[in-house]
C-alpha cells in the first residue's frame with residue numbers, strides 16, 4: 343500500500359534501463375537457445391541454433407561492457423558505488439534482518455545479488471568465447487584458441503555451472519519483484535519508467 347507521503351523520484355536513466363533490458367533479453371535468448379540446441383542435438387539445425395546462441399552471447403558481452411563503462415562515468419544511480427553497500431550488508435548479517443528503509447537507487451541487499459550476477463555473467467562470457475573459438479572456430483578468440491582442444495575440457499564445466507547459477511539468480515530476482523508487488527511496493531516498474539516510489543520515512547539509508 344502506498345504511504346500518504348510517498349515521493350516519486352526519477353532515478354534510473356534511459357541508458358541504464360536500456361542496458362538492463364538488453365542484458366535480460368540476451369540472458370533469456372541464451373537460456374532458450376542452449377535448451378533448443380540440446381533438444382535438437384545431432385539434427386540438421388543444431389549448428390544454426392548454436393550460432394544463434396553465440397550471437398546472443400555477443401549481445402550480452404556488448405551490453406555488459408557498456409554497463410561497466412556506464413558504472414564508471416554514468417549518473418549516481420548507475421555508478422558502481424550505487425551497488426556497493428558493505429555497512430548495510432554487515433548490519434543485516436549481524437542483526438539477522440532485512441534492511442527496513444528504502445533508499446534512492448538500487449536496493450542494498452538486491453545489489454549483492456546483482457554483483458553476484460555480473461560476476462557469473464563475466465564467467466559465462468569468458469568461457470563462452472573460449473568455447474565458440476575451440477568448438478566452432480568463430481569469435482574474437484578464434485585465431486588464438488581455434489585449435490586448442492583443451493579449452494573445451496577446461497571451459498565446459500564452468501559454463502554449465504554458471505548456467506545453473508544464472509537460473510538461480512533469475513528465479514530469485516523474479517521472486518523478489520513479485521514479493522514487492524504483492525506488498526504494494528512499485529519496484530518492478532522502476533526499470534521501465536525510471537521512477538521510484540519512496541515512502542518519506544526519516545530512516546532513509548545512504549551508504
Ligand code: HEM
Pocket residue numbers: 358362365366367369370409420447448449452453456459460512515519529530531532533
Ligand atoms: C533474465 C531476466 C533478467 C535479468 C538477467 C535481470 C538482471 C538485472 C540486473 C543485473 C540488475 C542490476 C541492474 C544494474 O546494474 O543497474 C537488475 C535490476 C533490476 N531489475 Fe532486472 N533482470 C531481469 C528481468 C527483470 C524483469 C522482468 C523486471 C521487471 C519488470 C526487472 C526489474 C528490475 C528492477 C526494478 C531492478 C532494480 C531494482 C532496484 O532498485 O534495486 N528485471 N536486473
